[in-house]
Amino acid sequence: MAKYNQHLLVCGGTGCRASHSDAIVESLNRALVERNLDGEVKVVMTGCFGFCEKGPIVKVLPDNTFYTQVTPADCDEIVAEHIYKGRKVNRLLYTNPENQEHVSDSKHMGFYRKQIRIALRNCGFIDPENIDEYIARDGYAALGKVLSSTPEQVISDLIKSGLRGRGGGGFPTGLKWQITSKVKADQKYVVCNADEGDPGAFMDRSILEGDPHSVIEAMAINGYCTSASKGLIYIRAEYPLAIARLKVALRQAREYGLLGENILGSDFSFDIEMRYGAGAFVCGEETALIHSMEGHRGEPTFKPPFPSESGYLGKPTNVNNVETYANIPVIILKGPEWFASIGSEKSKGTKVFALAGKINNVGLIEVPMGTTLREVIYEIGGGIKDGKQFKAVQTGGPSGGCLTMKHLDTPIDYDNLIAVGSMMGSGGMIVMDEDDCMVAIAKFYLEFTVEESCGKCSPCRIGNKRLHEILTKITKGEGTMEDLDNLRNLGQVIKDTALCGLGQTSPNPVLSTLDNFWDEYLEHVTEKKCRAGVCKSMLRYVIEPDACVGCTACARNCPVNAISGERKKAHEINQDICIKCGACVEKCKFNAIFVR
């Protein structure tokens, strides 16, 4: 076997592949062959490194050099300089935004320093399409250990570890398994919920793309513990790469006999099938998901009965989220005490977050529970883009809420986030700055829920529509104080009466912004003013007559001919015609046009 002195890891996540990481692998290989280095250096396409902001990423090992925003054209230089002569290519290194110094390796990057990677342990480390690399990282050893133990023992360990569902609700995973295991039935199912639908969230996708075997192994463990012989992965069809990698992984696991009859010589048999969703948000709710898998409309039903008692095809079904599963093999190998030692009092372990919005380091991170929002946003996320002022962070997707400056030192865990009016959700975290209007943000989330509501129960179907109408009215500058009261009352009613989790949490973005940004709502209603300048109906573009020289540039560029005036004399904007596109401001060389 050839002995490789160096490994070049290239990110093969969806984001980096969109920026041609396939071509980077090819170019690197070609450059290595040209210099006769192909026997010494191995190029590996891995899962997501998490630092999506600066992708595509190429990491050189063993010296941990972290190259960012690499293009296929840079590959020759990397090989010629770094691989051959040992000189790092400075221009491709990550630059610390604070002091503009190049950071030589990933160990010294603020982004990674505070992270603990459990669910993402293999993402950006192994080749997800090679089962051997997973096995080399103790893969399937947890399954082996479990098969020589009793289901009761494993479940009790899982309860001891304190692992809670990572899909949003935070239900104790061990307890769920226990309930399913105690129900008697001729057939049971375990289901992996990979229907990740929050705007801006890509945790589950990255795990499936970067480490599919960890989920497969955990599902088999789940099957053994609940005596289910069949597993199903419900994944949305919009995740083609994750689906492709899962298929490869399932095939490899079957070839090795790690799925199928009599796994590892035991009398336990288990196999997994895939089911594709069409991308409806409500199908992330477990009863709706089960209906969708059965071929029915993706509509939730009332619980109880819980799926643990009567789920897929009326049989007991254990549904867990992707990230929850990814934690399980490690817990079994390292023990529940180890896992319980990480995190906060009631939330153990780590959580993966997808950082998005107005933040410097957009990407995927994994931090211990109990890390504060400030640490995540400023130390890992690198602060707000363009040095702007932080305004809010939205957690928990459309079901969560917006938190402000005063919540920055809240340690993140399930209970703390609920206490401050938001929720953990699946882990989306969207950061907003001074240029974001909170009323418009609430409206955005409502648009999403109105679109995604399945329509089965009236509070969600009709109530959210009304909420959205009131918000639209306010952003148009036509809101009244009564509207604000109605928003709060209606929101509360929907929360109390909707059928499923989606409906019950859908008013959260409105209620939390009402609580935390009351001033902004008031301004919209009483002063007809949007301080962020987002709600266009409230803006007025005005020409300052003293500054205007009458060059006519604005009038010529106005798409609706709203500007009039004689040459060399001050111009004027007709507010009735103006569509507030801002083209005139860009064209004015004399800074004579203002937004009021």
Added chain:
Amino acid sequence: MTKIKSLADLRKIKDDVQEKIRLRENADQPEKLVQIKVGMATSGIASGAKEVMNFLIEELEKRNVDAVVTQTGDMGYCFAEPTIEVILPGQEPVVFGNVNVKRADEIIEKYIKNGELVDGIIPRNYETIDNK
């Protein structure tokens, strides 16, 4: 592909394939291992640094020393190429000059394995920003 029929089979496969990713696992915790940097500038390569580097990688593995061997640019000791820098876990770096295969062998046996200093040490006249 042969089926894995028992936990023992699985462990055997693990041992076989672990070699493929050992380099990556070691790179994850270099501070706990022996780290060696080989000067691979033009003068280094011309005096045989490549050969020394390959020797180090192969021999350290044969002799069961977990080490991270990387190349680096010109260290500035052109009079004493090939030059290597060795960092034992928790210790200050030591630079050795004029390292050929024979001296590399000596460095492994005496310094790396037993911590005995050998001839040819160059006083270090630089600091790296790596550890800041």
